Amino acid sequence: MPNSKSAYSFSNKKEKFDTHIIVVWVDNEAGVLARVVGLFSGRGYNIESLAVAQVDEKLKISRITIVTTGTPQVVNQIKLQLRKLVPVHKVADFKREDKAVIFKEMALFKIVGPNNKLEGALKACKKYNPVLLDKTKKSNVIQITALRREIDKMSKDLKKFGLVSVSRTGAVAMTRGADIFK
Amino acid sequence: MSKLYSGAEIVFKCMEDQNVDHIFGYPGGAVLPIYDELQNFKSIKHVLVRHEQGAGHAAEGYARSSGKPGVILVTSGPGATNVVTALTDAYMDSIPLVCISGQVPTHLIGTDAFQECDTTGITRPCTKHNWLVKDINDLASTIHKAFEVATTGRPGPVLVDIPKDIQFQKTKYKKPKKEKKLNGKYHNHFNQNSIDHLIDLMSKSSKPIFYTGGGVINSGPKASELLRELVYATGFPITSTLQGLGSFPGDDNQFLGMLGMHGTYEANNAMHDCDLMINIGARFDDRITGKIDEFSPKSKKVHIDIDPSSINKNVKVDLAIVGDVKTVLSSTLKSLKQKKSKFLKSNKQKTSKWWEKIQKWRSVRSLDYIGSEETIKPQYAIERLYELTKDKDSYITTEVGQHQMWAAQHYKFNKPNRWMTSGGLGTMGYGLPAAVGVQVAHPKKLVIDIAGEASVLMTIQEMSTAVQYNLPIKIFILNNQYMGMVRQWQELLHDKNYSESYTAALPDFVKLAEAYNCVGIRAKTPEELDDKIIEMLNTDRPVIFDCMVDKVENCFPMIPSGKPHNQMILGPKDQESKKITGKGKSLV
Numbered sequence: 001m002p003n004s005k006s007a008y009s010f011s012n013k014k015e016k017f018d019t020h021i022i023v024v025w026v027d028n029e030a031g032v033l034a035r036v037v038g039l040f041s042g043r044g045y046n047i048e049s050l051a052v053a054q055v056d057e058k059l060k061i062s063r064i065t066i067v068t069t070g071t072p073q074v075v076n077q078i079k080l081q082l083r084k085l086v087p088v089h090k091v092a093d094f095k096r097e098d099k100a101v102i103f104k105e106m107a108l109f110k111i112v113g114p115n116n117k118l119e120g121a122l123k124a125c126k127k128y129n130p131v132l133l134d135k136t137k138k139s140n141v142i143q144i145t146a147l148r149r150e151i152d153k154m155s156k157d158l159k160k161f162g163l164v165s166v167s168r169t170g171a172v173a174m175t176r177g178a179d180i181f182k
Numbered sequence: 183m184s185k186l187y188s189g190a191e192i193v194f195k196c197m198e199d200q201n202v203d204h205i206f207g208y209p210g211g212a213v214l215p216i217y218d219e220l221q222n223f224k225s226i227k228h229v230l231v232r233h234e235q236g237a238g239h240a241a242e243g244y245a246r247s248s249g250k251p252g253v254i255l256v257t258s259g260p261g262a263t264n265v266v267t268a269l270t271d272a273y274m275d276s277i278p279l280v281c282i283s284g285q286v287p288t289h290l291i292g293t294d295a296f297q298e299c300d301t302t303g304i305t306r307p308c309t310k311h312n313w314l315v316k317d318i319n320d321l322a323s324t325i326h327k328a329f330e331v332a333t334t335g336r337p338g339p340v341l342v343d344i345p346k347d348i349q350f351q352k353t354k355y356k357k358p359k360k361e362k363k364l365n366g367k368y369h370n371h372f373n374q375n376s377i378d379h380l381i382d383l384m385s386k387s388s389k390p391i392f393y394t395g396g397g398v399i400n401s402g403p404k405a406s407e408l409l410r411e412l413v414y415a416t417g418f419p420i421t422s423t424l425q426g427l428g429s430f431p432g433d434d435n436q437f438l439g440m441l442g443m444h445g446t447y448e449a450n451n452a453m454h455d456c457d458l459m460i461n462i463g464a465r466f467d468d469r470i471t472g473k474i475d476e477f478s479p480k481s482k483k484v485h486i487d488i489d490p491s492s493i494n495k496n497v498k499v500d501l502a503i504v505g506d507v508k509t510v511l512s513s514t515l516k517s518l519k520q521k522k523s524k525f526l527k528s529n530k531q532k533t534s535k536w537w538e539k540i541q542k543w544r545s546v547r548s549l550d551y552i553g554s555e556e557t558i559k560p561q562y563a564i565e566r567l568y569e570l571t572k573d574k575d576s577y578i579t580t581e582v583g584q585h586q587m588w589a590a591q592h593y594k595f596n597k598p599n600r601w602m603t604s605g606g607l608g609t610m611g612y613g614l615p616a617a618v619g620v621q622v623a624h625p626k627k628l629v630i631d632i633a634g635e636a637s638v639l640m641t642i643q644e645m646s647t648a649v650q651y652n653l654p655i656k657i658f659i660l661n662n663q664y665m666g667m668v669r670q671w672q673e674l675l676h677d678k679n680y681s682e683s684y685t686a687a688l689p690d691f692v693k694l695a696e697a698y699n700c701v702g703i704r705a706k707t708p709e710e711l712d713d714k715i716i717e718m719l720n721t722d723r724p725v726i727f728d729c730m731v732d733k734v735e736n737c738f739p740m741i742p743s744g745k746p747h748n749q750m751i752l753g754p755k756d757q758e759s760k761k762i763t764g765k766g767k768s769l770v
């Protein structure tokens with residue numbers, strides 16, 4: 001008998017992974033996030049980031065934004081499997097490169113150090129609309145909104161200014177222009 | 183003011199309105215209020231099992247053989263965890279189940295109370311949906327919705343977890359509402375263009391094949407009728423998955439037998455070489471496709487399925503029709519009659535070469551085995567069982583393993599809903615409790631569990647249930663003292679290292695039958711087999727039939743792992759004869 005000792009076949013196919021942003025509208029009920037996240041872990045899909053909050057108080061609808069990677073076939077499965085969940089109303093999906101869609105993440109940076117360092121940090125963040133949320137003699141909390149890779153970069157760059165703590169959200173997304181997600 | 187009902191009463195009122203006549207269950211602390219009400223609802227009969235897994239499989243057997251959802255009632259904690267295997271089994275094989283479980287009172291949830299477990303958390307990945315009811319006012323609508331979710335679209339199991347305090351609280355009862363649509367989860371909107379496209383592909387094909395699955399059965403008996411009509415109207419060959427057996431007559435000339443890992447030579451080769459594959463209600467499972475990269479390389483593929491997520495999941499298809507099999511088949515037949523009324527005639531010529539090729543594959547006789555006069559060959563036992571029962575409208579369940587495959591190969595089914603087997607999950611211990619459920623749904627019919635001695639021991643306690651309710655199920659054990667399929671894989675793939683696959687201390691099944699107060703019959707030789715089977719069939723009580731078979735028989739043909747359809751291993755008879763003529767090597 002040939003090499004395989006498994007009752008299953010193996011795949012050596014290497015396919016290209018794309019990054020997709022999946023937006024899911026769900027009933028805001030107990031366990032709904034676990035259903036969505038459990039679907040990803042149970043079927044071996046990736047989650048790079050996750051953002052979720054109720055967006056319609058009256059209808060109790062939450063909007064979940066998930067950044068994921070996968071082959072086109074896997075991304076298609078993610079959408080179809082999500083649509084099967086009972087509390088899911090609709091699912092939208094777009095590639096990260098999609099120019100018609102804005103997506104942003106928010107980060108909070110805590111800098112501790114002497115005044116010149118604090119100022120340096122604020123200056124370094126200038127490109128990303130920094131908001132000074134808290135200020136003491138020894139510390140700053142700076143908020144920025146930017147792309148994932150920009151925040152990645154800032155988290156590295158701010159180290160030299162005395163960055164002690166980073167807190168960041170997952171990406172949220174919105175279409176440009178008058179169109180909305182369908 | 184309308185009457186107030188307790189939560190426990192509402193559970194049964196919902197069941198009444200959902201036309202439930204049998205429930206399978208086991209009482210316990212957290213469902214006692216519900217059990218207390220049972221006596222007040224005479225139209226609902228409770229079947230007391232011996233283990234909650236048995237309740238689950240019995241409900242599956244009931245559902246599969248009757249087309250109605252199976253209903254389970256279990257307590258919290260271990261009651262719920264014991265039913266998880268059956269729920270997962272039903273999820274994999276798309277069987278509608280509604281499981282009602284008790285839960286500790288709401289104020290104790292999260293405190294690690296006695297017999298508390300996170301039931302909705304545990305069953306989330308093995309149900310279509312589940313609910314924890316924390317408000318008595320939601321109870322009726324939740325249960326009605328549970329029945330709707332279980333039975334619409336691609337069917338499956340659901341669970342409603344009801345804390346004990348909710349069972350005591352009172353409120354008004356709400357009748358089921360005809361809901362507009364279930365959140366868009368039910369898909370039956372294909373357009374005529376797809377049907378036209380299908381007919382176009384069919385008329386162009388010279389090497390077509392229908393590949394049908396459990397979806398045909400799930401779509402109801404009408405779907406099987408339409409399938410037969412379509413197959414006869416086209417003259418195309420047809421093969422079926424394990425779950426689809428019975429939707430097309432097993433003894434018909436157009437039927438090539440089951441396909442897949444232990445499918446026939448003709449079915450698998452036809453799948454590999456066809457130019458048009460029409461998948462109706464099957465899901466390109468890995469036991470079916472073999473090596474996926476080399477799966478039917480030259481064919482156009484059509485996939486008819488009610489579940490959009492089944493499309494392009496494992497195999498990319500050229501035409502997808504998302505819809506209920508019955509509706510799609512009916513539209514296809516209508517269009518076929520309108521547009522190509524002489525399809526059969528005009529197509530006969532075109533597919534004649536294809537049929538010749540199929541006949542050649544058929545002549546290999548891949549299900550043949552070497553007979554014996556001393557020991558009972560398991561295939562022979564199934565053949566005899568079939569011959570002696572084919573005139574009765576019998577229902578067959580199985581456990582999981584070699585006996586299951588032999589049953590699928592050698593027992594011919596002519597009607598849908600007559601074949602209940604655990605395919606997706608492959609649950610040993612499924613068949614006996616499933617037979618209990620089938621017999622409950624069809625008290626007058628012959629119900630046989632074709633079993634292996636290892637599998638059947640996993641749920642043997644349900645014999646006690648069968649005896650209690652006078653369910654004359656027949657447990658036909660092909661006893662080879664091995665976990666046969668494990669042993670076969672070890673022989674073929676693990677250098678005959680039979681690690682832990684032999685059961686050294688089996689019970690005496692005849693005495694075991696007597697202990698359960700049912701009938702035990704043993705057959706040791708081929709000579710006495712027929713008489714013993716007839717004795718079994720003439721016994722109007724539950725029977726355990728211990729059929730002592732060849733211990734080392736392997737199940738062939740077989741697609742080895744990681745191989746495509748056209749590289750099957752054939753049985754020993756063929757391998758020997760081929761060795762002599764020198765032609766066998768290409769087949770192995």
